[in-house]
Amino acid sequence: MKVRISGIGGLCACGLDFETAVAALFQDRRNPAPARRFKLDHPLSYPVFELPSSSLDEPDKNQPWLRTSRLAVAAARAALKDSGWSTNHAPITKLSRLRVGVCIGTTVGGNMNDEQFYRDFKNHETPGLQPIDRYLQSNPAAVVAKVFNLCGPQLTVVNACSSGTDAIAIGTEWIRAGICDLVLAGGSDELCRVTCNGFISLMISDNLPCRPFDESRSGLNLGEGAAILVLESEKIYQQRQLSGINIEPTSPQAFIAGSGSACDAWHLTAPHPQGRGLRLALNNALADAEISADQIAFINAHGTATSNNDLCEGLVLKDMFPLVPFFSTKGHTGHTLGAAGALEAAFTVAMLKKRKIPQSAGFTKIDPAIDHAPITSAQTFNGNFALSQSLAFGGNNSALIIGLEED
Amino acid sequence: MFPLAINGIGPVGAFGAGMADLKAALSNDIKITPEIARIQTQAGDYDLPIFRADSKPLAEFIKPRKLRRLDNFSRLALLGAVLAVKDTATDLTGPQTGLIVTSAHGASATTFAFLDSVIDDGDALASPTMFSNSVHNAAASHIAEHFAITGPTLSLTQGSDSLTMALLSAGQWLESGRVDTVLCGVIDCYCDVLGYCWQSYHNQSKSPKPKPVSGPGEGALFLQLSQIEENAPPPKYGYLDRIELNRNAPPAALPFINTGIDCSNQSISESGLQTVSDSCKNQLQINLNRICGGLPVPTSFDLAAAASLLSDKHLYNRYDRQKTTAVPTTETICCWQPRPEIRQKPLTGNCYWITNHADLNPGK
Numbered sequence: 126m127k128v129r130i131s132g133i134g135g136l137c138a139c140g141l142d143f144e145t146a147v148a149a150l151f152q153d154r155r156n157p158a159p160a161r162r163f164k165l166d167h168p169l170s171y172p173v174f175e176l177p178s179s180s181l182d183e184p185d186k187n188q189p190w191l192r193t194s195r196l197a198v199a200a201a202r203a204a205l206k207d208s209g210w211s212t213n214h215a216p217i218t219k220l221s222r223l224r225v226g227v228c229i230g231t232t233v234g235g236n237m238n239d240e241q242f243y244r245d246f247k248n249h250e251t252p253g254l255q256p257i258d259r260y261l262q263s264n265p266a267a268v269v270a271k272v273f274n275l276c277g278p279q280l281t282v283v284n285a286c287s288s289g290t291d292a293i294a295i296g297t298e299w300i301r302a303g304i305c306d307l308v309l310a311g312g313s314d315e316l317c318r319v320t321c322n323g324f325i326s327l328m329i330s331d332n333l334p335c336r337p338f339d340e341s342r343s344g345l346n347l348g349e350g351a352a353i354l355v356l357e358s359e360k361i362y363q364q365r366q367l368s369g370i371n372i373e374p375t376s377p378q379a380f381i382a383g384s385g386s387a388c389d390a391w392h393l394t395a396p397h398p399q400g401r402g403l404r405l406a407l408n409n410a411l412a413d414a415e416i417s418a419d420q421i422a423f424i425n426a427h428g429t430a431t432s433n434n435d436l437c438e439g440l441v442l443k444d445m446f447p448l449v450p451f452f453s454t455k456g457h458t459g460h461t462l463g464a465a466g467a468l469e470a471a472f473t474v475a476m477l478k479k480r481k482i483p484q485s486a487g488f489t490k491i492d493p494a495i496d497h498a499p500i501t502s503a504q505t506f507n508g509n510f511a512l513s514q515s516l517a518f519g520g521n522n523s524a525l526i527i528g529l530e531e532d
Numbered sequence: 533m534f535p536l537a538i539n540g541i542g543p544v545g546a547f548g549a550g551m552a553d554l555k556a557a558l559s560n561d562i563k564i565t566p567e568i569a570r571i572q573t574q575a576g577d578y579d580l581p582i583f584r585a586d587s588k589p590l591a592e593f594i595k596p597r598k599l600r601r602l603d604n605f606s607r608l609a610l611l612g613a614v615l616a617v618k619d620t621a622t623d624l625t626g627p628q629t630g631l632i633v634t635s636a637h638g639a640s641a642t643t644f645a646f647l648d649s650v651i652d653d654g655d656a657l658a659s660p661t662m663f664s665n666s667v668h669n670a671a672a673s674h675i676a677e678h679f680a681i682t683g684p685t686l687s688l689t690q691g692s693d694s695l696t697m698a699l700l701s702a703g704q705w706l707e708s709g710r711v712d713t714v715l716c717g718v719i720d721c722y723c724d725v726l727g728y729c730w731q732s733y734h735n736q737s738k739s740p741k742p743k744p745v746s747g748p749g750e751g752a753l754f755l756q757l758s759q760i761e762e763n764a765p766p767p768k769y770g771y772l773d774r775i776e777l778n779r780n781a782p783p784a785a786l787p788f789i790n791t792g793i794d795c796s797n798q799s800i801s802e803s804g805l806q807t808v809s810d811s812c813k814n815q816l817q818i819n820l821n822r823i824c825g826g827l828p829v830p831t832s833f834d835l836a837a838a839a840s841l842l843s844d845k846h847l848y849n850r851y852d853r854q855k856t857t858a859v860p861t862t863e864t865i866c867c868w869q870p871r872p873e874i875r876q877k878p879l880t881g882n883c884y885w886i887t888n889h890a891d892l893n894p895g896k
Contacts, residue, residue, distance in 0.1 A: 166655040235668055235689045237725070238643050244651060246725055251574040254736075257729050264691055278777070280697045283638070283668035283687045291686065298704055302533065322655050323646065323663035386684035387627060390676040393601075393664055405627055405682060409710075518664075519673035521685055 128297045129357040130379040130527070132208025134200040135311075135471045137350030137458045138174035143203060146458075147475045150483040151503050155457050157334050157346045163318040169332040171325060173316055174348030174459030184259070191263040193234030196351035196464075197313035201227075201269045204309065208355040209365075211273075223361065226277035226305040228296040229265040229353075230288025230312035231463035235281060238319045265313055269353075277305050283463070286427070287386075287517035288312055289352065290466030290525055294384035296356045306361045312467035313351035320462070321347055327394065329431045335460075336487035337428035337453035338435045338499050345429045348459020352467040354474075356381065379474045382510060382528035383414025389520030395433050400441035402522040407445060407514070410524040414510070421449050421526070422508030423482050425473045426499070427516045428453020429460050430487065434516055439495035450506065452499045456486025466515040470525050473513040477529040481505050533703035534774045535887070536757045537767035539622065542615030542717070543836045544608055545751030545824035546583035550615050554833070555840055557823040564823050566747055571727050575735040580727055583749035583825025587611050593618075594678065601661055602674060605639035609671035609719040610678060612752030616715065617679065620756050620768070625680040630711035632686045633672040634698040634718050636828035641723035642666040671719060683711045692869075694718060694829045695753075696882045699775060706759045717754035718832050730826075749825020753832045766888075769839035773864065776883040783866050783883070831884065834867035838886040841865060863888045 136142065138157075139149035157172035162182070165171065181188075181195050188195045205211035210220050239256035246252055262268070266279040280295060282288045289312025296310030324330045324347060331344035387405035389397040396403070411418060424446060427438055430453075442451055454472055461468055476482050485499035509531065514524040543550065546564050547557030556562045566581035587607035590599065593614045599607060617624060646662035664670060669687035676685050684705065690697045695718045702714040730748045757772070820833050827833075842865060870881040 168656065232668065235638060236643060236666075237637055237640050238647070240647060240650075243644055243647050243725065246728060247648070247651060249572065251572060251728075251732075253574075254729065254732055261691075264689070266690065276778075278697065278700065279690060279693070280701070281689050283689050284685070285667055285669050285687075295686075295701065298708065302704055302707065304704075319643070319647065319650075322650055322658040323660075323666070325655070326658040326660040326663050328660075386686075388631070388673075388676045388682050388685040390680045390682050392677070393670060393673050402682060517669070518667055519669040519685070519687075520676060521669065 126301045127359050128300045128381045129359060129362045130354050130381065130474055131357045131362060132204040132210065132355035133352070133471045133474060134203025134207060135350065135352035135468055136176065136196065136200060137461060137468055138176060138348055139457050141177055141179055143471065147472060150454055150457050150472065155334060155486055157459060160316055160321065162316070165318065165321055167325060171321065171330050171332050172334060172346050173321065174346055175316055176349055189259065189262070190268050191234060191259055192315035193231055193313050194263045194265045194268040196315060196349070197229055197265045197269055197353065198272050200311060200313065200351035200353040201273065201309050204353040204355045205273065210355065221274050223306040224277045224304070225275040226279070226296065226299050226308040227266040227270045227275055228280045228282065228292040228299070228308060228310045229269060230282040230284065230292040230467060231265050231314050232283065232285055232288060233314050233317045233320055234263065234265045234463065235283045240318060269309060284521050285518035286460070286462055287466055287515035287521040287523040288463035289468065290470065290513065290515040290523040291386060293354060293381065293467060293470055293525055294386065294523060297381045297384060300356055300358045306358055308356040309353050310356050311351065311353035312464040314349055314461050314463040316347060316349040331430065334487060335430035335456060337430040337455055337485060338439055338492065338495065339488045340490045340492040342430040342432065342435060344431055345455070346459040348461040350458060350461045350464045350468055352464060352471040354467070354471060377478060378530045379477055380528050380530070381525060382416065383410045383526040384524065385409025385413055386521070386523040389522065391520055394518060396437040396516055396520070398437065400437045402520055403438065403441045403516060404445065406522040406524045410526050414526040416510055416526065418446055420508060420510050421446060421512050422506045423476070423511050424449055424451035425469045425511065425513040426451045426453050427514055428455055428485070428499070430455065436494055438516060439492070439497050443495065443497035450482060450500045450504065452482060452485035466513070466523065470513045470527065473511045473527050477511055477527060533707045535760060535771035536703055536706065537760050538755055538769035538772055538839055539758060539767045540616045540620030540756035541769055541836050541839060542612040542619060542754040543751070543833060544612045544615065545585050545833065546749055547823045549589045549611060551619065551836065551840065554836055555844070558837060558840065566825065569727050571731040573728065573732050573735055578731050580731050581747035582722055582727065583747060584722065585751045590614065603639055603642040603665040605642060605719060605721045606665060606671040606674045608721060608750070608752045609633060609717060610674055612717050612719065612754040613675045613715055616754035616756045622713065622756060624713060624715060627682045628712040629681045630683045630702070630705045630714045631672055631676055631681050632698045632702055632714060632716040633669070633675065634688050634694040634829070635720050636689060636691055636694050637720055637726070638668045638689060639666050639670065639721065640726060641721055644723060644725055681715070692828065692830055693882065695831050696775060696777065699772065702757050706757065712758060714757045715754060716757055717752055718829050719752040720750055720828050722748050722750040746821045747825050749827050751824055751827065751832065753836055755835065770842050770886055770888045772835070773885040773887045778880045779868065779883045780880045831867065831869045831882070834869065835884060835886065838865045838867050842886060842888050
C-alpha cells in the first residue's frame with residue numbers, strides 16, 4: 126500500500142528551516158565548532174554541529190519541555206504547514222477528526238540525565254524537582270500529540286542511531302494496517318554534554334571536521350536537529366484533494382515504498398564485520414518495496430565517519446549496490462543520533478524531487494579497505510527510488526526505500 | 533492484529549524469578565520483605581520501602597564471565613527474557629523472531645553511574661562501559677546477541693503506556709508477517725535518584741489520606757507471543773485478545789485485575805481515586821504493589837497475574853482482604869489501569885483483555 130509523504134519539516138546545523146538545510150548540502154561550507162551551550166573539559170577540542178541560535182534555545186512557558194521536544198515540535202509545525210494540514214497559526218480543525226498518530230525517534234530525549242540536578246543530589250543537597258518534572262513531561266511523541274491536539278497512538282522509539290528511520294517505518298505500518306489516517310513520524314535529538322562525553326569516552330569522536338568514508342576518517346562529530354514527515358494514507362490524500370483542503374501538488378509526490386530492519390546480534394557497540402544485519406535489512410526493504418537493487422537511483426548512507434561503521438557499510442554497499450551512487454550528509458549535519466535517520470529520509474525526498482544529489486562532504490581519498498567511494502561532486506541521476514539507511518549502536522540496522530511518482 | 537497467543541512468560545521482581553515464584557507470592561506463600569532506604573528530602577528524612585529484584589538466578593543460564601560488563605538493568609531484562617524463552621522451550625534464533633523491549637525510564641542507574649565517572653574523575657575519564665550500557669537499547673542488544681535474534685529489534689519508551697505500545701507493535705509485526713514470534717518485554721530499575729523523586733513527589737501531595745502505596749519497585753516481564761495457528765494446541769497462557777486505548781472506566785460485566793492505584797512516582801488525585809473505587813466496587817481487584825512495589829509502567833505484571841488466574845482458576849491476593857479466593861467461572865479477564873499521570877477527569881486507562889478461548893469474547 127502506498128503511503129504518501131505529504132509534508133516535511135526539518136532543522137539542523139545547516140539551517141533552521143528545511144529548504145535552507147537542503148540548499149546547504151549542495152554548498153561547500155561547513156563549520157563544526159565547539160559547543161556553544163555547554164563546555165567540555167578535554168585535552169582536545171571536539172567540534173559539533175549545533176543549531177544556530179534561535180528562540181528554541183531556552184524553554185519558556187509556551188514550550189517548557191526539554192530541547193529535544195522543542196525541536197520536534199518545531200519540525201512538526203513546519204511539516205504540517207508544508208502538507209497543507211495547518212495554517213500559520215494552528216492545525217486545521219479537520220485534523221483533529223482524523224486518527225493521527227505520532228512516532229518519533231530519539232536518544233537524548235528519552236533519558237533522565239540532568240547533570241546539575243545529579244551533581245546537587247550527589248552532594249547530599251535536596252534539589253528541586255523542576256528538572257524531573259521537565260523530563261517527565263517531555264516524551265517527544267506525547268508532546269507533539271499534545272501540542273497539535275492529536276488523538277492517535279504515540280510512540281517514542283529509542284533504537285539509538287536508527288531511531289528516526291525506525292519511527293518512519295513504524296508510522297508507515299500504522300497507516301498500512303489502518304490504525305491511522307495520518308502519522309507525524311521522524312526523529313529529534315539535542316546536543317548534550319552527557320552524550321558528548323560518552324562518545325568521546327568511546328574514542329569515536331573526531332577533533333577535526335568528520336570525513337565519512339575517507340581513508341583518513343577518525344570518528345564522528347555529533348550534531349542536533351529534528352525532522353518530521355507527514356505520512357498519509359492514499360485514501361485521505363485523495364479525499365482532502367477532493368474537498369479542497371490542499372492545493373494541487375506542484376511537484377511530483379514522494380511515498381514510502383518499503384522498509385526493512387534487522388539486528389546483527391553480534392556486539393553492543395560494533396557492527397557485524399560482514400554486515401549481516403544490514404544485508405538482511407536491505408533485502409527486507411527491497412522485498413517490501415517489491416523492487417530490485419538495480420532500481421535504486423542513489424543511496425543516502427549512514428556514513429558516520431567512524432572506522433567500523435564506514436568499513437562495514439561501505440563493503441555491503443559495494444557488494445549489493447556496486448553501481449549506485451552514494452553519499453553521507455553527516456559531513457554537513459554531524460551525527461544527530463535519533464534524528465539522523467529522519468533527517469536523511471527527509472533529505473532523500475528532497476533530492477528525489479530535485480533530481481540531484483550532493484557531494485559527500487569530507488571525503489577526498491578512497492579507503493583501500495573499502496574500495497568503494499561516495500560521490501565527490503553534485504550530480505543528477507535516473508530513477509524514481511532511493512535508499513536511506515541507518516546502522517545503530519546495539520546492532521540495529523534499518524532501511525527505508527522512498528519512491529517518487531512519475532510526472 | 534489480535535488475538536495473540538501467549539506462549540511463555542518470564543517475570544522477575546521482588547517476588548523472585550519465574551511464574552512459580554510469582555504465583556507463590558500471589559498466594560501469600562512467600563513473604564516479601566522490602567529493603568528500607570533512608571531518603572533525605574527537603575521535607576525531612578524518610579524510610580522508604582524498596583522492592584528490589586535479584587538478577588542472581590541469571591547465573592543458572594549464562595556464565596558469569598559473559599555477564600561481567602552488563603549493568604543491573606540489562607541483567608534483569610536478560611533474566612526475564614531467558615525465563616520467557618525457557619517457559620516455551622522455543623528456539624528464537626534467526627530473522628523470524630522480533631524483539632521489543634520497553635521501559636519508562638531506561639537504565640537510569642547506569643546513566644547516573646556514568647555521571648559519577650564524569651563528576652568524580654573529570655570529562656576525560658568518563659566511563660565508556662557505563663555509557664554503552666546507559667543507552668536505551670543496550671538491553672535489547674544483549675538479549676538479541678544471547679539468543680542470536682536477527683529479526684527486527686525495537687526499543688521504545690512511552691511513560692505508563694510503554695507496555696501497551698510494545699504489545700501493539702508486536703501485534704503489528706506478527707500480523708504483517710514480518711516475524712513469526714515476538715519476544716516482548718518491559719523493564720525498569722530502581723536507583724537512588726528515583727527513590728528521592730518518589731518520596732519528594734509524595735511529600736508534595738496535599739492529600740490528608742494515606743496513599744495506598746508501598747514503595748518503588750523494579751523488575752522485568754517478558755512475553756513470548758505468536759499469532760494463532762490453525763489446529764495448534766492452545767497456548768500455555770491463553771490469548772491476549774485485544775487492547776483498548778483510553779478507556780475511561782473498567783468494563784462493568786467482567787472480573788478484572790487492577791494493579792493498584794498510584795503505582796508511579798506521580799499520584800492520582802483523590803477525586804480520581806474515588807472515581808476508580810466507585811466504578812470498581814462490585815468487582816474483584818487485586819493489588820500487585822504488595823509483592824513487586826510500584827513500577828513506572830504499572831501494567832507490567834498484570835498480564836502475568838491474569839494469565840495465572842485463568843490457567844489456575846484461582847484468584848490470589850484480593851485487594852480488599854489479602855487472602856486467597858476462588859475465582860468465579862470466567863474465560864476472560866480485563867486488566868484496566870488508569871494512567872497515573874492524569875490528574876484531571878475523565879480518568880482514562882488502557883485495557884488488556886486476556887482470554888482462554890480466542891473465539892470467546894464476551895466483552896466485545
